[in-house]
Amino acid sequence: MRKIGIPLLYISSILMFIGGLGDQFIFSFLDVHLKYLGNPENSELLQKAQSLAMFMLHSAGGGLMSAGISMFALTHFGIRNEQSWAAWTFIIIAFIAQGFNGYGMYSAGSHYWYPILVLAFALIGFGLVKTRSRNE
Numbered sequence: 001m002r003k004i005g006i007p008l009l010y011i012s013s014i015l016m017f018i019g020g021l022g023d024q025f026i027f028s029f030l031d032v033h034l035k036y037l038g039n040p041e042n043s044e045l046l047q048k049a050q051s052l053a054m055f056m057l058h059s060a061g062g063g064l065m066s067a068g069i070s071m072f073a074l075t076h077f078g079i080r081n082e083q084s085w086a087a088w089t090f091i092i093i094a095f096i097a098q099g100f101n102g103y104g105m106y107s108a109g110s111h112y113w114y115p116i117l118v119l120a121f122a123l124i125g126f127g128l129v130k131t132r133s134r135n136e
Contacts, residue, residue, distance in 0.1 A: 002129060006075065006079065006080060008125030011121050012119075013075060016118055017064070019068075019115070019118065024061050029050050030110075032108060033110075036108045074090045099115075102115030
């Protein structure tokens with residue numbers, strides 16, 4: 001079980017980082033954002049709102065990147081060495097980061113499957129790692 005669980009934890013942490021990195025390459029409202037806003041006409045206010053939203057998106061993406069790096073380090077240095085606190089910390093970070101990310105994406109009408117995928121890998125990996133340690 002552990003041979004499957006640990007790689008899933010690595011995969012979920014890498015996907016978390018990649019998702020945040022992807023946010024760094026969005027520089028204007030996407031179609032889903034404009035639809036959420038009611039497809040407004042171009043104006044000075046819309047341009048300033050877009051600039052502010054991109055700053056916030058890049059900040060959130062940076063948070064996802066740091067969460068991914070933290071999850072990777074927890075897996076590599078803590079969970080592999082069977083530190084129970086590291087597994088619980090990992091899953092808490094995953095739920096906070098991707099929970100907020102997924103809820104925000106869902107609320108805006110965006111494709112929220114990516115945060116769910118990351119959480120699924122994290123949960124399955126966590127379950128496999130914890131199941132193994134309970135059986136021994």
